[in-house]
Amino acid sequence: MIENTPRAEPAAPMIQVRNLHKSFTLHTQGGIELNVLCSTDLTVSAGECVALMGPSGAGKSTVLRCLYGNYLPQAGAILIRHKGHMINLVGAEPRNVLAIRRETLGYVSQFLRVIPRIPAIDLICEPLVTLGADPEAAREKAAALLTRLRIPERHWSLAPATFSGGEQQRINIARTMVVDYPVLLLDEPTASLDAENRHTVIDLILEARERGAAIVGIFHDEEVRDAVCSAQHQVAAPAAADGPSMRADEVNSGDRQDLAG
Numbered sequence: 071m072i073e074n075t076p077r078a079e080p081a082a083p084m085i086q087v088r089n090l091h092k093s094f095t096l097h098t099q100g101g102i103e104l105n106v107l108c109s110t111d112l113t114v115s116a117g118e119c120v121a122l123m124g125p126s127g128a129g130k131s132t133v134l135r136c137l138y139g140n141y142l143p144q145a146g147a148i149l150i151r152h153k154g155h156m157i158n159l160v161g162a163e164p165r166n167v168l169a170i171r172r173e174t175l176g177y178v179s180q181f182l183r184v185i186p187r188i189p190a191i192d193l194i195c196e197p198l199v200t201l202g203a204d205p206e207a208a209r210e211k212a213a214a215l216l217t218r219l220r221i222p223e224r225h226w227s228l229a230p231a232t233f234s235g236g237e238q239q240r241i242n243i244a245r246t247m248v249v250d251y252p253v254l255l256l257d258e259p260t261a262s263l264d265a266e267n268r269h270t271v272i273d274l275i276l277e278a279r280e281r282g283a284a285i286v287g288i289f290h291d292e293e294v295r296d297a298v299c300s301a302q303h304q305v306a307a308p309a310a311a312d313g314p315s316m317r318a319d320e321v322n323s324g325d326r327q328d329l330a331g
């Protein structure tokens with residue numbers, strides 16, 4: 071039978087997490103092992119926004135850090151669609167992780183990594199210019215974001231080291247949102263913001279979904295979560311005996327918190 075009704079193409083998976091295990095060994099505390107993620111699976115397609123849910127300590131930030139390639143899991147796969155191909159971040163060469171971050175993964179952490187003496191507007195332009203954008207066009211885009219996020223123009227040429235927590239968070243958001251990253255990882259992006267700026271960030275996230283970004287985030291604010299998310303994913307800390315058993319010298323050997331990016 072021939073169907074006349076065109077069928078919408080299913081959105082492409084952008085993130086596929088399979089059977090992820092992550093534990094930490096506390097070497098300074100008698101080698102105690104903390105099993106945090108056990109058999110975590112997650113798929114996020116273009117245009118979706120998934121909220122990581124779970125009580126404090128469940129492992130939500132750990133999932134985001136694994137997705138950014140900061141934490142190396144003991145087992146499992148993290149496939150990210152990068153330039154049309156699903157690439158496994160687990161075990162990828164550091165230079166490939168950096169390339170994936172540069173072009174594909176936008177990460178809004180809770181705190182701005184302040185670079186001394188660099189003006190706020192330059193900090194925001196930098197990821198776009200690194201990707202080859204015209205510096206003037208990048209500056210215009212950065213200025214538009216700064217305006218939307220209500221950073222007074224007199225602050226644009228100042229280094230954000232002395233900015234308030236909420237101002238720094240908005241600079242952090244602008245520095246990520248200035249690039250149309252295909253994948254966004256958002257760690258409490260509105261935690262320090264007032265109502266007006268929270269709504270602006272909701273709009274920015276919805277615009278990113280609209281252009282097809284796949285988003286994973288931690289949103290403790292229920293209003294923000296309800297406004298931006300298409301699904302929720304429960305992160306549950308495994309019972310002490312459930313986790314994979316690893317020798318102390320096998321774990322954490324490859325965490326990459328030191329990778330710039």
Ligand SMILES: Nc1ncnc2c1ncn2[C@@H]1O[C@H](COP(=O)(O)OP(=O)(O)OP(=O)(O)O)[C@@H](O)[C@H]1O
Pocket residue numbers: 094095104106124125126127128129130131132133
């Ligand atoms: N680098 C690390 N070294 C040792 N333990 C860690 C490390 N990072 C996270 N953990 C532990 O992993 C567990 C999960 O932490 P995580 O920050 O992922 O939780 P969370 O769900 O994001 O919590 P919250 O909602 O309070 O931010 C915690 O018990 C934490 O102490």
